[in-house]
Amino acid sequence: MNSEALRWLELAKNLGEEIQKSDLYIKMRMYEQLIESDEHLQQLREDYNIKVIGINVESEKENPNYQKIAKLTKEKSDIYDEIFSDPNMRNYKERKDKFDSHVRSVMSIIKQYADGKNPSYENQGLNLDDGCTGDCGSCGQCY
Secondary structure, three states: OOHHHHHHHHHHHHHHHHHHHOHHHHHHHHHHHHHHOOHHHHHHHHHHHHHHHHHHHHHOOOOOOHHHHHHHHHHHHHHHHHHOOOHHHHHHHHHHHHHHHHHHHHHHHHHHHHOOOOOOOOOOOOOOOOOOOOOOOOOOOOO
């Protein structure tokens, strides 16, 4: 590997380390650990996944039982509501969504530079909180 490639890798490593030091990352991981250690939430998530599988299995049958699908769908929805009524789950999801948005924004900037552009989130409307998908064709703000 040449020295330029090694320098890029070192810069990427440094960025990764900075991401892991950020308050957003630390809090997201803290809530992730809380929900992972909550046995009731884990059981609800397992029950939710079982309902999803049941819906898929029934839907793929030659003659699906639509009443059964409706019942499973309602049960799945109720479980989902219960999962997201948990404050730790809501806090985790909020931080995870924001973290993912930040990562997509950073990746978008790197991609634009790699494509020969000179992006500036201050001057071109890219806001780290705006939910950028990283797919520059989706909104046109980065051009």
